[in-house]
Amino acid sequence: MPAHRSPVWQDDGADLLLPVPDEFSFAQNYDHLATATNEALYTLREGRIRKAIAVGTQATVVEIAPEGQAQLRIRFVAEPNADSPALRAGVAEYVHDWFDLGTDLKPFYKMAKTDPLLRQAVESFYGLRNMGIPDLYEAMCWGILGQQINLGFAYTLKRRYVERFGQALEREGETYWLFPTAVRMAALTAEDLSAAGMTTVKKCEYLVDTARLIASGELTKEQLLAADSVKEAEKRLVRIRGIGPWTAHYVLMRCLRRPDAFPIDDVGLHHSIRHVLGLDAKPGKEQILEWSAGWSMWESYATFYLWRFLY
Incomplete structure (x- = not known):
């Protein structure tokens, strides 16, 4: 299983500061979110993300933005209960999960740099995370x-x-x-x-x-x-x-962050592979299984990066 770090964060009294790995690009993840059409669950504006988050029976709205290269700043938006320790911890954990900040991508990048299907993807989208759906x-x-x-x-x-x-x-x-x-x-x-x-x-x-x-x-x-x-x-x-x-x-x-989850029958994945390899037709399942043989325990990230060519 890929290495996975638990969430840690700093509390400056007003905002939360959430450390990010070296292999993380806020811009890449922001650009990925921006491809969604008619999205109802977050708002993008001037390089910042606003999102409603539920923590138990409490609900809040936060604004997420980069704080230098090594942190995310999470600001509570007009939140009367912003000093609640449970709310603050829950928000930090949600954002950590949403951006998949606990996964060490170094082994994935090492593998992908020599993989014919993934090499272009990791060069184009370095720092992109498998932005998840925690619920x-x-x-x-x-x-x-x-x-x-x-x-x-x-x-x-x-x-x-x-x-x-x-x-x-x-x-x-x-x-x-x-x-x-x-x-x-x-x-x-x-x-x-x-x-x-x-x-x-x-x-x-x-x-x-x-x-x-x-x-x-x-x-x-x-x-x-x-x-x-x-x-x-x-x-x-x-x-x-x-x-x-x-x-x-x-x-x-x-949601479950299974690294070996692999929706191999996904049409978008097929179109992405066709695009990368310049094929005249979509590849067959047997071909995909052969080409993905080196992705063991990284099938999920490989799929996500290939999807990014389309959306």
Whole structure:
């Protein structure tokens, strides 16, 4: 398993200062976030990121910006409870997870520099992190919503879902949104979602069913993290109605941080490989397995870097 550091941060009384690894570029991650169309869950402005974050029963809005080359500055936006130790710790941990700051990328870069598929990607996007989705329900919803539709429409559906069922926070005249919780959505029906113009009835059923599994404690991050292998975790997820191998590996990659999660059937991955190698047609699965043989325990990052050529 790749080395992973626990979060540490400094508290200057007002803001939080979160150290970042040498292999980190705020600009690369900011540019990646900027490719999202119609994004509902964060705001980018003048090189700063604003995002609503839930910590237990508390919710806040923070602004994230670079502080030199070695730190991120996290500022609470008009937050009356900003002195809460639990809130401050929870925000620091969330941002650390969101930017995947605990993963040591040195071995990945060493491998990728000699890999025909990855060499150009790591040169172009050095310092990019696999920006994750820390909340399990949010990750699973995004996987479900994105099935068999284009990315632009998926973002439209996500915004509709968030603004209809999520929690709004008002700060300095702006509205920021939290993703709907599993507990909130577990109390609804597929018909409620369908009536709100969400998506197909089947997908609405999948969204509600997943919410009920998580809200009841039948499905947790801890269970999935305890799996002995990525295959075992995948099997646990694909038993859930509406979750296939692609969605399972997407969740394992973006939320559970499984380094060997590999959505090998992803169309975007195929297009990226075709672009890098200048192929006339998309590669087959056997070809991809052969080309990725050297990525062991870095399949997740390899996929994320190749995706970056497209979005």
